[in-house]
Amino acid sequence: MHMAESEQSAVDIATAVRSGATTARTQVEAALARLEERNLEVNAFTTIRRDEAMAEADALDAWGVGHDGPLAGVPVAVKEEYDVTGTVTTLGGCGNSTPKIRDSEAIRRLRAAGAIIIGKTTMPEFGQFPFTESMVTGITRNPFNPGRTVGGSSGGSAAAVAAGIVPIALGADGGGSIRIPAACTGLIGLKPSRGRISLAPNAMHWYALVVLGGLTRTVHDSAVLLDVLAGATEVDRFRLDPPTMSYAAGLGEPLPRLRVAWTTKPVMPGISTQAPVAAAVEDMARRIGALGHRVEHVWPRWPSPTDAFVPQFYAGMREEAESVEHPDRLEPRTRQTVALSRWATPRVVDRAMRRGEAIADALDARVLGAADVLVLPVMPGIAPRVGLLDDLDTIRAQLATVPHVANLAIFNVSGHPAISVPAGFDEHGVPIGAQIVARRGREDLLLRLAAELEGAGALARS
Numbered sequence: 287m288h289m290a291e292s293e294q295s296a297v298d299i300a301t302a303v304r305s306g307a308t309t310a311r312t313q314v315e316a317a318l319a320r321l322e323e324r325n326l327e328v329n330a331f332t333t334i335r336r337d338e339a340m341a342e343a344d345a346l347d348a349w350g351v352g353h354d355g356p357l358a359g360v361p362v363a364v365k366e367e368y369d370v371t372g373t374v375t376t377l378g379g380c381g382n383s384t385p386k387i388r389d390s391e392a393i394r395r396l397r398a399a400g401a402i403i404i405g406k407t408t409m410p411e412f413g414q415f416p417f418t419e420s421m422v423t424g425i426t427r428n429p430f431n432p433g434r435t436v437g438g439s440s441g442g443s444a445a446a447v448a449a450g451i452v453p454i455a456l457g458a459d460g461g462g463s464i465r466i467p468a469a470c471t472g473l474i475g476l477k478p479s480r481g482r483i484s485l486a487p488n489a490m491h492w493y494a495l496v497v498l499g500g501l502t503r504t505v506h507d508s509a510v511l512l513d514v515l516a517g518a519t520e521v522d523r524f525r526l527d528p529p530t531m532s533y534a535a536g537l538g539e540p541l542p543r544l545r546v547a548w549t550t551k552p553v554m555p556g557i558s559t560q561a562p563v564a565a566a567v568e569d570m571a572r573r574i575g576a577l578g579h580r581v582e583h584v585w586p587r588w589p590s591p592t593d594a595f596v597p598q599f600y601a602g603m604r605e606e607a608e609s610v611e612h613p614d615r616l617e618p619r620t621r622q623t624v625a626l627s628r629w630a631t632p633r634v635v636d637r638a639m640r641r642g643e644a645i646a647d648a649l650d651a652r653v654l655g656a657a658d659v660l661v662l663p664v665m666p667g668i669a670p671r672v673g674l675l676d677d678l679d680t681i682r683a684q685l686a687t688v689p690h691v692a693n694l695a696i697f698n699v700s701g702h703p704a705i706s707v708p709a710g711f712d713e714h715g716v717p718i719g720a721q722i723v724a725r726r727g728r729e730d731l732l733l734r735l736a737a738e739l740e741g742a743g744a745l746a747r748s
Contacts, residue, residue: 293320293450293453293503294453295453295502295503295504295506295507296357296360296362296453296454296502296504296507296510296511297504297506297507297510299313299359299360299361299453300355300356300357300358300359300360300400300510302359303346303353303358303359303360303400304353304354304358308359309343309347309359310342310343310344310346310347310358310359310400310402311340311343311344311347313343313359313360313361313402314339314340314342314343314359314361314402314404315340315343316361317361317404317451317452318334318336318339318340318361318404320449320450320451321334321404321405321446321451324429324449324450324451325446325449325451327427327429327432327449328426328427328428328429328432328436328445328446328449329408329423329424329425329426329427329442329445330363330407330408330426330441330442330443330445330446330449330451331363331405331406331407331408331442331446332366332376332405332406332407332408332423332442333373333374333405333406334404334405335370335372335373335403335404335405335406336404338372338403339361339402339403339404339405342397342402342403343359343402346358346359346400346402347359352397352398352399352400352401353400354400355398355399355400355401355514356399356400356510356513356514356534357396357399357400357401357454357510357511357514358399358400359400359402360400360401360402360453360454361401361402361404361452361453362396362401362402362403362404362452362453362454362455362456363403363404363405363406363407363442363443363446363447363451363452363454363455363456364393364396364403364405364406364407364443364455364456365406365407365409365439365440365442365443365455365456365457365458366378366406366407366408366409366442367409367413367458368390368392368393368406368456368458369386369388369389369390369393369487370386370389370390370393370403370406371385371386371387371388371389371393372385372386373385373386373406374386376406376422377409377411377412377413377606377610378408378409378410378411378412378413378420378422378423378439379411379412379420379421379422379610379615379616379617379620380422380612380615380616381411381607381610381611381612381613381615381616382610382611382612383611383612384611390486390487391484391485391486391487391519391521392456392483392484392498392515395514395515395517396456396514396515399514401454401514404452405446407440407441407442407443407445407446407455408420408423408426408441408442408445409438409439409440409441409442410438410439410441411616411617411619411620412603412606412607412620413438413439413440413458413460413463413496414439414599414603414619414620414623415438415439415675415683415684415687416437416438416439416461416462416463416466416687416690416691417435417436417437417438417441417670417672417674417675417687417690418435418436418437418438418439418440418441418442418445418467419438419672419673419675420617421617423442425672425673426438426441426442426445427445427672428445428448428470428471428669428716429445429448429449429471430448430470430471430472430715430716430717431669431714431715431716432672433671433672433714434470434669434670434671434672434714434716435470435669435670435671435672435674436448436467436470436471437466437467437468437469437470437471437669438463438466438467439457439458439460439463439467440455440457440458440459440463440464440467440501441467442455443455443456443457443467443500443501444457444467444468444470444471444473444475444501445467445471447471447473447501447502447503448471448472448473448503453502453503453504453507454500454501454502454507454511455500455501456498456499456500457475457498457499457500457501458491458496458497458498458499459477459496459497459498459499459698460491460492460495460496460497460599460602460698461495461595461599461691461694461695461698462664462665462690462691462693462694462695462698464476464477464499464500464501464706465477465664465694465704465705465706465719465721466664466665466690466691466694466706466719467501468501468664468706468719469664469665469669469706469708469717469718469719469721470669470716470717470719471501471717472708472717472719472746472747473501473502473503473706473708474501474502474503474504474505474507474508474705474706474707474708474736475499475500475501475705475706475719476499476500476508476512476703476704476705476706476729476732476733477497477499477697477698477703477704477705478497478498478499478512478516478703478729479497479526479701479702479703479726479727479728479729480494480497480524480526480701480726481518481522481524481525481526481701482497482512482516482518482526482703482727482729483497483498483499483512483515483516483517483518484498484515484517484518484519484521484522485497485498485521485522486519486521486522487521488521489521489522489523490522490523490524491602492598492599492601492602492603492605493597493598493601493602493605493635493638493639494523494524494598494639494642494701495595495598495599495602495695495698495699496602496698497698498515499511499512499515500515504740505537505733505736505737505740506534506537506737508705508733508736509532509533509534509536509537509733509737510533510534512533512729512733513532513533513534516528516529516533524701526726526727527727529729529730531730533729533730533733536730536733536734537733537734537737539734541734541735541738543578543579543580544574544579544580544658544659544731544735545579545580545582545656545657545658545659546571546574546575546579546580546581546582546657546658546659546660546661547582547583547584547586547653547654547655547657547659547660547661548567548568548570548571548574548581548582548583548584548660548661548662549583549584549585549586549660549661549662550563550564550567550568550662550663551585551586551588551662552663552666552692552693553588553591553662553692553693553696554588554590554592554688554692554693555590557666557688557689557692558666559663559666559667560666560667560668562668562710562712562713562718563663563665563666563667563668563718564663565710566663566709566710566718566720566746567661567662567663567709567720569709569710570661570707570709570710570720570744571583571661573739573742573744574661574735574739574744576742576744577738577739577742577744579735582657584653584657584660586652586653587652587653588653588696589644589645589648589649589652589653589696591642591645591695591696591699591700593638593641594638594639594641594642594645594699595638595695595696595698595699596630596638597630597634597635597637597638598630598635598638598639598642598699600623600626600627600629600630601627601630601634601635603620603623603624603627604624604627604628604630607620607621607624618679619678619679619680619683620680622679622680622681623680623684626680626681641699642699642700642701645696645699645700646699646700646701646702646726649696649700649702650725654723654725658724658731659722659723659724659731659732659735660722660723660724661720661721661722661723662693662720662721662723663693663718663719663720663721664693664694664706664718664719664720664721665689665690665691665692665693665694665719666689666692666693667689667690668712668713668714668716668718669712669714669716670690674686675687693721694721697723700726701726702723702724702725702726703723703724703726703727703728703729703732704721704722704723704724704732705721705722705729705732705733705736706719706720706721707719707720707722707736707739707745708720708745708746708747709745709746710746711746717746718746722735722736
């Protein structure tokens with residue numbers, strides 16, 4: 287399986303396009319050639335915008351529209367849940383069949399920055415599981431080991447970047463869906479704070495659980511992408527004040543000595559952290575300490591996110607099912623989930639969202655405490671084999687996924703930002719991710735610490 291360390295970063299491509307050293311057409315042609323060569327192995331793409339992408343690249347080269355943007359001429363991929371003009375927003379299944387007539391706000395911003403969308407990527411239907419396998423698109427494979435999961439639900443986006451097809455791909459995270467695939471493929475995966483990136487045309491998604499973001503190979507690319515996407519609109523229910531400085535510019539600022547708490551204690555009770563994961567996270571804490579930060583091992587008293595997350599998840603799934611054109615075409619497990627969702631009434635969901643605020647306060651007070659950031663595993667265990675959910679109904683499938691999302695959903699409930707960085711490898715050659723969490727609105731701190739680690743060669747690269 288081809289690995290992609292030699293491919294150019296988005297920042298390098300855009301710099302070369304703006305200077306005239308290359309063209310958008312050249313970059314898009316090269317990305318489409320890589321897609322042709324590598325996608326058969328990983329099964330990352332559902333739709334390829336070959337003709338449209340080439341025409342958009344030619345327009346950028348000829349007319350300069352977007353030529354001065356931070357992503358000028360950069361080929362990107364986007365997850366199936368984003369609205370892209372002229373394509374069906376399938377949500378990973380067959381529930382929709384009509385192409386969209388306008389872009390979502392995030393896609394509009396991506397294009398305005400000069401990016402060229404070459405295709406859309408696989409996801410499990412509605413993003414309901416942390417593995418990218420579906421009845422429609424089959425299994426998306428991990429570029430490091432095709433027998434192991436690529437994670438999910440933004441698995442196609444992760445595979446597209448890890449296989450070197452594109453330097454950036456958009457995902458979304460409602461319970462770990464950016465961080466899990468980033469961890470499984472050795473990428474940088476940032477889940478921003480709730481309210482940082484507009485969800486328009488939606489006011490919110492999965493009742494405040496879902497946020498948008500991307501997967502990249504470099505921290506600088508992640509910072510530039512957040513600069514491009516950040517900002518709420520009047521449509522959004524949740525809005526954060528804009529940052530005081532560009533995220534990319536902030537990477538050049540010296541980082542003060544941080545107070546760093548780290549733990550391998552899973553958030554959910556009854557879950558164990560496997561030895562390779564614990565060792566990788568402990569080593570990451572050691573590397574952070576070697577940079578001069580004050581590191582402390584903690585064993586936190588986690589608040590339980592379950593009574594908040596489960597109603598939001600079930601109500602969100604029901605809302606998505608009600609929004610599709612052909613609900614009868616949904617997968618059996620999706621229909622089962624929706625049928626089980628009737629108890630998640632508006633009153634129950636409102637209580638769950640209020641509970642989320644209490645969980646956020648508890649995280650700040652008794653988990654982060656005096657620390658600036660918290661380091662813990664993305665997943666308590668290594669990436670499982672593909673096919674873990676085969677032949678399981680929705681209840682058994684959800685129970686089977688609990689160990690894999692055990693450290694993640696709490697930060698969707700609370701709205702805290704979290705970033706996955708490469709921390710090591712398991713015995714199957716698959717990456718292990720460490721998750722770094724900061725207080726709400728402090729993506730800048732996460733990116734600056736990740737950049738410092740990257741600059742010191744302290745991230746586990748293949």
